[in-house]
Amino acid sequence: MYLQVSAMSSGDSSGDGGKWLDAHYDPMAGLYTFSSCVDLAELSGDGESRLLVGDLGSGSAGMKLKVYRGTSLTSESTLLDLPSGVVAFFMDLHEPRIPAVAVASGPCIYVYKNLRPYFKFTLPSLQVNTLEQDVWQQVREGQIDPLTLKEMLESIRRKADVPLSMRSLRFLSLDPDEMDDYVQLHKQQPIRRQTVITCISTLKKSTADDDGVSCLVIGTESCDVYVLDPEAFIILSKMSLPAAPSFMDVTGQFDVEFRITVACRNGNIYILRRDSDKPKYCIELASHPVGLVRVGKNVVVGCTDESLQGFTQKGKRLWRTVLAAPITTMAAMDLPTRGFQAVLLGLANCEVQLYRDKNLLSTIKTPDVVTSICFGRYGREDGTLIMTTRAGGLIVKILKRTAVFDDRDGAPGPPQAQSIRLNVPKKTKLYVDQTLRVSGESGAAMHRAFQMDLSRLRLAAAKAYVKALESSLTPVSSSLSEPLKMNAVVQGLGPTFKLTLNVQNTAACRPVMNLAVSFLYDESLYRVKNPFLRIPLLVPGLIYPIQTFVECTSDKGIADIIKVFVLHEGRSSPLLTAHINMPVSEGLTLN
Amino acid sequence: MVAGWPMGLFDKLAAWLGLKKEVNVLCLGLDNSGKTTIINRLKPSNAQTQDIVPTIGFSIEKFKTSSLSFTVFDMSGQGRYRNLWEHYYKEGQAIIFVIDSADKLRMVVAKEELDTLLNHPDIKHRRIPILFFANKMDVRDALSSVKVSQLLSLENIKDKPWHICATDALKGDGLQEGVDWLQDQIKTMRT
Numbered sequence: 001m002y003l004q005v006s007a008m009s010s011g012d013s014s015g016d017g018g019k020w021l022d023a024h025y026d027p028m029a030g031l032y033t034f035s036s037c038v039d040l041a042e043l044s045g046d047g048e049s050r051l052l053v054g055d056l057g058s059g060s061a062g063m064k065l066k067v068y069r070g071t072s073l074t075s076e077s078t079l080l081d082l083p084s085g086v087v088a089f090f091m092d093l094h095e096p097r098i099p100a101v102a103v104a105s106g107p108c109i110y111v112y113k114n115l116r117p118y119f120k121f122t123l124p125s126l127q128v129n130t131l132e133q134d135v136w137q138q139v140r141e142g143q144i145d146p147l148t149l150k151e152m153l154e155s156i157r158r159k160a161d162v163p164l165s166m167r168s169l170r171f172l173s174l175d176p177d178e179m180d181d182y183v184q185l186h187k188q189q190p191i192r193r194q195t196v197i198t199c200i201s202t203l204k205k206s207t208a209d210d211d212g213v214s215c216l217v218i219g220t221e222s223c224d225v226y227v228l229d230p231e232a233f234i235i236l237s238k239m240s241l242p243a244a245p246s247f248m249d250v251t252g253q254f255d256v257e258f259r260i261t262v263a264c265r266n267g268n269i270y271i272l273r274r275d276s277d278k279p280k281y282c283i284e285l286a287s288h289p290v291g292l293v294r295v296g297k298n299v300v301v302g303c304t305d306e307s308l309q310g311f312t313q314k315g316k317r318l319w320r321t322v323l324a325a326p327i328t329t330m331a332a333m334d335l336p337t338r339g340f341q342a343v344l345l346g347l348a349n350c351e352v353q354l355y356r357d358k359n360l361l362s363t364i365k366t367p368d369v370v371t372s373i374c375f376g377r378y379g380r381e382d383g384t385l386i387m388t389t390r391a392g393g394l395i396v397k398i399l400k401r402t403a404v405f406d407d408r409d410g411a412p413g414p415p416q417a418q419s420i421r422l423n424v425p426k427k428t429k430l431y432v433d434q435t436l437r438v439s440g441e442s443g444a445a446m447h448r449a450f451q452m453d454l455s456r457l458r459l460a461a462a463k464a465y466v467k468a469l470e471s472s473l474t475p476v477s478s479s480l481s482e483p484l485k486m487n488a489v490v491q492g493l494g495p496t497f498k499l500t501l502n503v504q505n506t507a508a509c510r511p512v513m514n515l516a517v518s519f520l521y522d523e524s525l526y527r528v529k530n531p532f533l534r535i536p537l538l539v540p541g542l543i544y545p546i547q548t549f550v551e552c553t554s555d556k557g558i559a560d561i562i563k564v565f566v567l568h569e570g571r572s573s574p575l576l577t578a579h580i581n582m583p584v585s586e587g588l589t590l591n
Numbered sequence: 592m593v594a595g596w597p598m599g600l601f602d603k604l605a606a607w608l609g610l611k612k613e614v615n616v617l618c619l620g621l622d623n624s625g626k627t628t629i630i631n632r633l634k635p636s637n638a639q640t641q642d643i644v645p646t647i648g649f650s651i652e653k654f655k656t657s658s659l660s661f662t663v664f665d666m667s668g669q670g671r672y673r674n675l676w677e678h679y680y681k682e683g684q685a686i687i688f689v690i691d692s693a694d695k696l697r698m699v700v701a702k703e704e705l706d707t708l709l710n711h712p713d714i715k716h717r718r719i720p721i722l723f724f725a726n727k728m729d730v731r732d733a734l735s736s737v738k739v740s741q742l743l744s745l746e747n748i749k750d751k752p753w754h755i756c757a758t759d760a761l762k763g764d765g766l767q768e769g770v771d772w773l774q775d776q777i778k779t780m781r782t
Contacts, residue, residue, distance in 0.1 A: 021699040047623070070696040072732070337671060379696050380623055382670060398700055401670055402707070 019362055019403035020385065024071045027367065029394035031066065032056045035291075035329045036199060036247075038374040038386065041088030043067065043115065045096040049377045050074070051386060054083030054103055065103055067115060070379055071396075075115050081106040085200035089214040091230040097211045104200040104218060109228075121233045126193040126222060129162040133191055136168075140187045146179035165193040195222035199248045199262075203227060206255040215254050219245030225260060225272060239277045241270055247292040249299065259313060261299050263289040269301065271315060281315040291330030295341045300355075302327040302345060310357060321358040325349035328390075331373035335383055340405070344385070346370035352387065354405070361405040368393055476576065482515075483507050484538075488564060488578050494585025495552040499528075500545050501564060501578075505538035512538040514569040517546060521562040526582070527551045528562075535566070552585035559584045611660040614777055615682050619708065620689030621701050622668035625726040628760040629689060630654075630665050633770060648672060649679075656774050663687070673704065680713035684780075685773055686721045690739055692757075693730035698742045705743055709751075720776035721748070722769050723755040729762065752776050 037054030044050070051068035055076075063079040065086070085104040090097065091111070101112040111119040135152050138144050144152070153168050164172075167186055174182055198221055202214040215236060216228040221244050227237040236254065243266035252258030252274075260272040262279075267288045270279035287305040294300075298318065299311045306326055310318040329346040333354065342356040352364040352373065368389035378384035383399030427435075438446070476485050483506045491498040505512050515535040519528050529549040538544060550562065559582045565574035618626045627643050627650075634654045646667040654661050664679050666672070686708070690701050708714060723745065725736040736757040740746070745753060754772045758765035 021703055023696050023699050070694065379694065380621075381697060381700065396696060398697070400703060401673060401700075 019400055019405070020364060020397040021400055023381075023384070023398045024396035025367070025393065026071070027389075027391065027393040029388070030055075030392045031388045031394050032058075032392050033372050033388055035331050035372040035374065036085045037083050038372045038388070039086050039088050039101075040374060040376040040378055040384075040386070041099045041101070043088070043098060043101075045098050048379050051374075051378060052086050052088060052101055053388070054079070054086035054105075056082055063105075065101070065112070068394075077112070077115065077117075079103060079105055079110070081108075084197050087200055087202050087216070089202045089216065089230065090211055091213065093213060099211075102200065102216055104197040106196050107194045109197070109200070109216065109218070111233075119233065121228065123195055123197065123218075123220060123226070124235070126195060127162055128165060128191050128193050129156060129160050131156050131160060132164055132168055136187065136191055139183060146183050147176070149183070150179070163193070165191050167191060195220045195224075197221075199245055201248045201250045201260075203250045203258055203260075204253045205230060206253055208253060212253075217248065217250050217260060219248050219262060223264075225262065227254060237277070239272050241272075241279060242266065243268065247289060249292050249294045251294060261292065261294065261313075263292045263301065269299070269311070269315070271313065283311055283315040283317075285309075290327045291345075293330050293332045293343050295332060295343060295356075300330075300343045302330050308343070308345065308355060308358070319358040321355070323347065323353070325351070328369055329371055329373050331375055333375040333385075335399070337382060342405070344373050344375060346373055346387070352385075356405070364397070366395060370395075481510075482512050482568065482575055484512065484515075484566060484576055486564070486566060486576055486578055488580050490550075490580060490583060494583070497550045497552070497582065497585075498547060499550050499562075499580070500547050502543050502545050503535060503538065503566065504543045505540045507540045509540055511540065515575070516567045516569065518565050518567060519562055520565065522560050525552065525554045525558070525560050526562065527553055550582070552582075554585075557584055611655060611658060613660050613662060614684050616661050616663045616685045616687055616773070617676070617679055617683035618663050618665045618687045618689065619676055619704075620668050620724075621691065621694075621697060621704065622670070623694075624668060624689040624691040624701075625724075625758075625760045626668060626687075626689045627665055629687070629724060629726065629758070629766060630663050632760055632763045632766055633661075633663075645669065649675065656770060659774055659777060676708070677711055677713070680708075680711055684719065685777060686714075686719060687724065687769075687773070688721055689724045689726050690743070691727050692725045692733040692736070692739055693727045695734065698734075698739070702743045709748065718751055718780070720773060720780070721751055721753040722773045723753065724758045724760075724765070724769060725755055726758050726760055728757045728764070729759045 031053055033053050033055055037056070039052045040049045041052060042049050048069065053066045053068070055064045055066050057063045059082070063082055064076045065079055066073055067075040083103050083105045087102050088099040089102060091100045098114065100118065101115070103110045103112070107123045109121040110117060111121065132153065135149060135156070139149055150172060153164065153172055157164050171179065171182055197218050199219040201217045203217050205213045205215055213230050215230055218226050218228065220226070223241045223244050225239040225241060225245065226235050228234070229236050241262060241264055243264035245262040246265050247263040249261045250258065258274050261269060262272065263269050267285050269283040269285065269289065269292070271281040273280045285301065285303055287303045289301050289303055291302040292299065297313050299313065301309050301311065303309065304326070306323045307320055308323055309320045312318060323345070325347040327345055328348055331344045333342045333344050342354050342361060345353045345355060346369070347353060348369055350366050350369055352366055352370055353360055354362040366387065366389065368391050370387045371390050372388045374386045376384065378386060378396070381398050385397040385399065387395040389395065485504045485506050487502050489500045489502070491500065501517060515538070517533040517535060519531050521528065533546055533548060535544065535546060562580045562582055564578040564580060566576045567574050618630055620626050622645065627646050630652045631639050631643060634652065646665060649664055649666045652663045652665055654663070664683070666676050666679070688705060691697070723740070725739040727733055736755050740755050745755065754769065756765045756769040758769065760766065
């Protein structure tokens with residue numbers, strides 16, 4: 001029961017929508033490697049693919065070529081230097097069809113057949129600076145001491161167009177007390193200048209068959225790309241680049257037509273073709289590439305600015321998408337049986353994402369940051385995803401037979417519901433008639449009528465407003481010299497009411513003087529205690545309550561309007577007017 | 592078993608007359624697990640073939656035990672043919688599921704296919720006997736039948752009779768035990 005529970009929980013936690021089966025996870029596998037050093041190949045001809053890993057060990061020791069079968073390590077052989085790439089390739093037509101393994105390491109390619117060392121290819125050495133050669137010649141003859149040698153080498157380094165050899169550069173970095181020993185050790189050997197391999201790939205020689213003979217294609221630190229003959233290991237073609245290559249993708253056949261897409265350390269991608277030893281196209285990226293994968297005819301590039309970009313094979317950018325985290329590694333996912341091609345991205349936030357073009361199809365959560373990804377046939381299973389982690393773990397996942405990748409899965413954009421048709425009821429005859437009437441025959445007339453009424457309404461409103469302003473019928477004074485505001489409150493049940501007028505000077509800083517309040521009312525109904533009131537000086541901002549008492553003299557239970565005028569001494573028109581709707585006196589009816 | 596004896600009598604009679612009851616059995620499992628080799632081993636020695644090749648699609652084989660006549664649908668286990676399996680679930684009266692005990696990596700795939708099989712509407716509500724062959728016991732680091740049944744969570748199959756046998760189809764070890772169990776199950780099913 002425990003087994004069941006753990007299996008289920010691990011399936012859910014991966015968050016990939018149940019598309020992958022967790023076949024194997026060994027956190028202690030001790031595999032420290034990158035995608036360029038991982039490959040899958042049928043090494044024994046029994047129909048079962050093995051996993052080849054060029055293990056970088058600790059970076060200075062423990063470099064190994066490891067071979068896995070299923071869940072277990074079946075073979076390992078020590079490598080002399082750090083591997084920069086591991087590829088399996090068919091080098092001849094012999095039966096049974098078992099591929100050889102090429103390990104690129106330093107300036108050499110070590111070729112293994114049946115997992116035994118078979119051949120070592122060394123890159124041709126580069127031209128050596130003649131001045132440098134002369135200086136070392138003098139050292140050998142004992143004519144100059146190490147300190148003079150250092151001075152001379154430094155001057156050569158500054159001036160010469162041919163760079164110094166590794167030996168001289170190493171010498172220049174030494175402390176003076178180590179120099180003697182170094183010179184004694186090395187002075188007898190001739191000087192050689194070697195480059196190192198930065199990337200390796202394969203290129204079918206003349207047929208596109210899966211088991212066709214392949215050439216090795218190598219990129220070097222000296223900014224060259226070489227194509228090697230698979231049997232004789234001679235250089236078939238040499239091409240030059242403006243910068244040192246870091247990632248490479250090769251397609252086509254050497255004898256027919258091929259295309260080498262190279263991401264270089266200057267942040268550009270160059271596309272080389274068969275007929276030219278110089279790049280045919282160049283893609284200038286905004287930031288440095290961290291991975292390069294071919295999907296169909298297009299090239300997908302991951303960049304340091306957390307973006308993924310697609311280009312045509314002529315270098316035209318098709319799309320760009322922004323990722324959630326920096327890319328750690330990239331690999332192609334190719335399932336020819338289902339016609340499915342996509343790109344797998346290892347991200348620094350412990351996720352592996354699957355993109356088809358710019359659409360995110362699926363996300364796999366991993367227990368650690370993934371540093372290498374390889375997808376292909378492993379064992380007898382076609383859709384196997386192999387990943388190694390930063391801590392050296394090995395993860396194997398198998399794509400479910402029934403898994404379907406949906407383009408819209410998780411991708412930002414319009415939600416699914418948007419494309420579902422709503423169940424809208426049929427249009428009624430009335431609706432259709434109205435729609436016809438509005439859109440066809442009388443639309444313009446309706447609009448005109450509406451516009452005319454609207455204009456009349458506006459005119460009427462404006463007229464009333466102007467009239468109110470002219471006769472100061474508003475409780476707000478519009479005059480610039482005496483900006484006033486007033487409101488009136490009636491308190492009481494009757495027959496005597498208390499009338500409070502709140503007067504406010506709304507000017508910014510000017511006080512108002514010489515104001516008075518008077519009332520206009522039906523004298524048969526009301527009697528105002530003080531029908532004329534003087535208003536004191538109004539300080540700006542403050543509210544002045546002015547109170548008086550109104551007595552209702554009628555017992556008929558009727559109410560009237562009392563008009564309040566705020567007047568300025570010496571002017572006949574009021575500053576402002578308020579109409580007070582008096583309540584019905586209830587006190588009188590009680591009597 | 593009191594109710595069973597007239598049937599047993601009939602069986603004996605039928606056997607005596609040379610009439611045996613026909614049973615359709617599905618033989619399932621991943622590719623390279625040994626299905627065809629097992630079926631080949633169960634056939635009479637004069638009908639056995641020497642070289643076994645990967646099955647394409649499926650093949651129909653017949654063999655007889657003491658009381659039953661088996662018609663086996665030997666299905667191909669390759670990924671691209673596995674979607675054929677479900678079309679034969681209706682006809683099958685028993686299932687033989689073969690597992691490569693040495694293929695630890697693909698044990699999850701075998702479990703996935705088994706779960707799909709058990710949840711199929713044609714199988715789910717039938718009390719159909721399932722015989723598991725944990726095959727390739729001759730391989731050095733093969734898993735035991737107990738371990739295989741653990742990895743496939745066989746203990747969760749509650750509504751169907753099942754049985755697991757450790758087998759080596761190359762030598763034929765363990766096959767007879769499994770077929771005897773299956774025969775008993777089919778007989779009790781009918782009574």
